[in-house]
Amino acid sequence: DRRSWLAGLIGQGVGPSLTPEMHEREAERQGLRYVYKVIEQAGGAVDAAHLEHLLGAAIELGYDGLNITHPVKQAMVPLVDETAPAVRAIGALNTIVIRDGRTTGHNTDVTGFKRSFTDGLPDVDRDRVVLLGAGGAGTAVAHALVDLGVRRLLVVDLDHERADQLAASLDDRSTDIEIVQPTAGWLRAAVGMATGLVNASPMGMAAHPGSPVPAEVLRPSLWVADIVYRPLHTTLLDAAAAAGCTVLTGAGMAVHQAADAFELITGRPADRAAMLRDFDEL
Ligand code: NAD
Structure with missing residues (x-):
């Protein structure tokens, strides 16, 4: 050919x-x-x-x-x-x-995240998932998570309007979407009752160093995915691995x-x- x-x-x-x-x-x-x-x-x-x-x-x-x-x-x-x-x-x-x-x-951000998830976290509990970041990538990830059968999605963004827009884009889907206030207390409570956490905010990149959640909320029963891939092993993923969480890097997406x-x-x-x-x- x-x-x-x-x-x-x-x-x-x-x-x-x-x-x-x-x-x-x-x-x-x-x-x-x-x-x-x-x-x-x-x-x-x-x-x-x-x-x-x-x-x-x-x-x-x-x-x-x-x-x-x-x-x-x-x-x-x-x-x-x-x-x-x-x-x-x-x-x-x-x-x-x-x-x-x-x-x-x-x-293919949607299909790419889905494939990365099913390959990398095949057996994790998809019941209640916290999503950090409702920008372009976060919205694609949210649709992927709904397609993957997440029952309840808790969306956190510093910009409330972005979280609202993301929720509106999923209006016709059966997943419960809840917007969580981006304060330390609400975040702690949301992650505390979640089965999984996905970071789709820029936190963890060189220009936005640090972790978007305090290390104390990480525990072995929580799986953690980051879509940031520069660096691949973000502060969040390092802390999550140290806390015994199952983790997924941004490489797959x-x-x-x-x-x-x-x-x-x-x-x-x-x-x-x-x-x-x-x-x-x-
Ligand atoms: P974006 O700027 O459109 O959206 C980022 C959102 O995160 C914004 O709405 C912002 O308000 C919010 N945010 C910032 N800090 C936050 C925090 N601490 N808690 C909650 N929300 C916070 O950017 P984007 O295009 O959606 O990309 C986000 C990140 O995803 C990028 O920085 C990039 O590293 C990563 N990304 C990865 C892939 C991949 O294939 N793995 C693809 C696209 C983007």
Whole structure:
């Protein structure tokens, strides 16, 4: 098969992203002719007319697919012809597949987190889960957790409006969504009665050091997942492991969102184990 593939990543500040390298390495492993271009957007406000132009140009230039990242994940939703079910509810996409001039939006942050969870925490109690951070990633994770059968989701965000919006996006689902005040006392109470905790806030990154919850609330019966992956072993995960919790790092979500996008764009299965090994090297 001598066909070639053309893909790209559109967003602002995409230089440090590991996604291009993950796609390129997987394509090379499979012997595909796969070109992945980083399409950096100028900073500032998102210009919908410009994005529409860009998407039209990508179709005309023969792109097979695009990854879409901050801050254009939302603005792209009304511009695609079709969407996967989660995209409309969440109001954000991170992958666009282009076939015969038609575009379909997908959100592989949702499917990527789900895959990471079922692989890494297959047998944990999904009854009551605290989610920290209701931003773009937190919203994708919330939808994944609902799909995974979480019965009660307790959402914590310093910005109350974001927590409200996340809850509204899950209105039609049967999971109980509760918004928890982001104060030490409420957080302690919520984590105290939870079976699991997911950090989707930036706490733990180099620019936001520290743990979003006090170490005293961590106990062996609580599982803890972090989606921050720089560093992989965050202060929260180190404290959780020390307290005897079952833990999951952010590597799985980062790899599986890339693998899912690769599969959607090329229609070929990705070697996820090899992609996880690549990620460890990057
Ligand atoms: P965002 O800025 O859209 O949202 C972050 C949210 O967290 C904001 O609403 C903010 O108010 C809230 N927040 C900040 N500190 C908090 C705290 N202490 N407690 C509760 N809420 C708090 O960012 P995002 O795009 O949602 O990404 C969040 C983080 O997720 C990133 O920093 C990144 O490290 C990680 N991420 C990982 C993956 C992956 O594939 N593993 C993918 C995307 C993002």
